[in-house]
Amino acid sequence: MVISIHFATSFSKNFLLAYRYASKHSTFRKKSHNGRQGYQVELGKSPEDLIFLTEIWDLVKDDRNSQILADEQAVQRDSFELIIQCLRQCLKSSDRNIHCNGLTRDYIDHDGAIYFLPGCRFLVFDDFAVNDSGQRWYRYGTVDSEGVFYVDKSAISSAVEQLAKQNKCFYCPLLTWKDVQKQVQALPDSINAEEDSNWIHLSREGRIIGVTRKPSVSARGRADMDTSLTGQYADASKRKREEALTASSEGTNDIIEPVKMPKKISYHDVGGLREETRLLREAVELPLRYPELVQDLGIKPPKGVLLYGPPGCGKTLLAQAVAQEVQATFFSVKGPEFLSPMHGQSEKKLRELFAQAEKKAPSVIFFDEIDAFAFDRSRATATFEATLVAQFLSLMDGFDRRGQVVVIATTNRLDILDRALLRPGRFDYRIRVSLPQRIDREHILRLHTTKMPLDEKVDLPDLADKTKGYTGADLAALCAKAALIAVSRALGQDMNHWPSSLDKELTSRIKVTLEDFNDALQQVVPSTEDDEDDDLARAK
Incomplete structure (x- = not known):
């Protein structure tokens, strides 16, 4: 992908500064774009060109007469600003590849297993310790009657491209799509867990549904320490993790328990909010109380309801009341409770929460202050923040028992929520809880x-x-x-x-x-x- 900067001729101060700086580059030339006369530079992946790109960006990012191009296609400025910030961090790193994959030298595994790293820290498609979150390339495929897993490489390529566009890194000059395709094609065509010791079968209800990677020895420690107390402790910890994974896949893991409210809360305890109560009952109570009617009429009830408004206006009380009125299992979580500095722990809590809600349906999952973790990914300052939002979106899309599990969330910062949350199929209903009249x-x-x-x-x-x-x-x-x-x-x-x-x-x-x-x-x-x-x- 060739990154170019075109700036149309004008008499502005920004143009004169950009012209003076860009004229020093070897690719500087006069060229028109979309009928506008101007000048253009084309930048590669060398450290010199990356430094040049980050420096000239400061001159042209606020100039409306300039345009950033990727293979001659216009790129939005806010998206490219995020790429520039990441490039600056990359230039400070001692190893470009380690930075782009979000790794450190301590986490590089040498056990010979096949790993898939698309080449960007925002594209999490494997299970390195530091990136123990996101999607897995070995989840794309099918299993035959013999338990052999066949990898769907076209689906992997599409998923990588989609995730790159979601995380605003699609136009990064360091992300070479030809190299990504080579990595995809280098993946095995099939995986037989019975013959390959690096893999184990993933089962649900006694049926093989896929494969998962077997934890490696090098991820645990040195081989000569396996018989020590440290090695024995690691073995025990690994067995506990494998047991928890098996229990979770079979739906028997009760790590997250529903909330038992101390007293009966009814609609009569909610002061005012008559119209808000009516809308919430229409969206939540109807499908939970009369699931047969919803099915007979072919109605698609909402998966999520977002209550927004100033703090202290009764959003939480209203959610508790509707859950008790329909006698649904109530899971209440404060938004900040899901934030964890440990990689993958926040996403794990989310998965466990949704698994328990589906198991105990009909149920209501209530997120108070959802803006604490589901904020706009363009504002994310760390990789795990963006992957946590992506995990939440995938869980919202993955309900198997639609209408019997409803997500209710509250926020007083609607402006900072990720826009993907507000599209139909996720938070279908948005109810404004305003100051009482x-x-x-x-x-x-x-x-x-x-x-x-x-x-x-x-x-x-x-x-x-x-x-x-x-x-x-x-x-x-x-x-x-x-x-x-x-x-x-x-x-x-x-x-x-x-x-x-x-x-x-x-x-x-x-x-x-x-x-x-x-x-x-x-x-x-x-x-x-x-x-x-x-x-x-x-x-x-």
């Missing part, structure tokens, strides 16, 4: 003051008028603060003289007054700016 605020206040001894002068409708911009969580905090002020007033200002225990006569005299709420309003302020809700509406 006046009638909703009154409803929320009544819910939180139901068991509270209110003074007769407390006017909840008037209090709802005064709390414009408050979220549901803010209103709950307001009621709690007013109650604490009332208790403090009844016990006295001097805390040193508070009684060791409370008698019924004292507690019966406690009333939460209008003055308590007015004092609480001075201390509990809205946690969300008014314009934040408008920003989320525009992001939609």
Whole structure:
């Protein structure tokens, strides 16, 4: 792939600087592109050309008259900016091949096994220790009745190309597609695990479905240490991993357990959110409660529902309520819980979660703060972040029991989510949970003051008028603060003289007054700016 930079003739400062710098290159020449006169340089893969590319990019990246070309095809600037950043890191590396494959010298295996490295750290297609995530080339193919696995090389080539486009590395000058094709063709045409000791069969429900690589001795340690205590410990660890892998493939691994909520949560516990509740029940409750009806009508229920809006508006409570109303198994996960510095651990947790949800269907998988790990891959600063998003997308696409497993996610940063998540077939429904309106605020206040001894002068409708911009969580905090002020007033200002225990006569005299709420309003302020809700509406 030939990378060229064309900059049209203009009188801008950027053009003059780029012209002066590009004229030093041996390929500099006058050339028109799309009918526009200008100049062009063609760059190869030598270190000198890569350095030249990263330096001239700083001059032309913000110039609208310039154009980056890959084999004379225009490339988007934001995509190529990511390539430039990776090239700069590559130039600082002592070994270009090690950098591009995301390896270190300590991880290079010398056991003679066949590995497939397409030549980019963002294309994870093998099971090196450092890249223990992503796809496997030996998952593409078929198994005959004798257990022989036949590799589908055309499917591997297509998968590599698709992943390269997704990860914005398709136009990298160091990624040579002829070399990738040579590597694909060098892979074995078939794998017989009975004859080749490097492979073992992958089974499910007693049926051979494929092959997987047998862990190598060199991945464990030196051969002369296999009889030592360290070697014995490694053997035991390997056996445990193999047992866990077998249990997971048969659907018997209960590593991730569903959440048992301490109390019954119903729709009546959700203050306001009437329209949001209706939309969520339509998307989730219908297919989970009446699966036969959905099947008879030929309806394709949504795989995922995304609740977005300012924090504290009841998104989590709404998801818990719908799960309990339909008596579905509820898996609740905070987004940051999946982030792990260990390679492959985050993706493993995701796979285990989805496997358990399908096993215990009907079930709801709830991701709170999904933006913590499913953000735009163009913003990823590490390889595992991009592969984690890719793993999540593949799991969303791979539901076998559609309609009986639903993913509900919440976010207050819709703008940073990966755009691939929002296409049909993944998060089909997007429901905006906005700040509560006046009638909703009154409803929320009544819910939180139901068991509270209110003074007769407390006017909840008037209090709802005064709390414009408050979220549901803010209103709950307001009621709690007013109650604490009332208790403090009844016990006295001097805390040193508070009684060791409370008698019924004292507690019966406690009333939460209008003055308590007015004092609480001075201390509990809205946690969300008014314009934040408008920003989320525009992001939609």
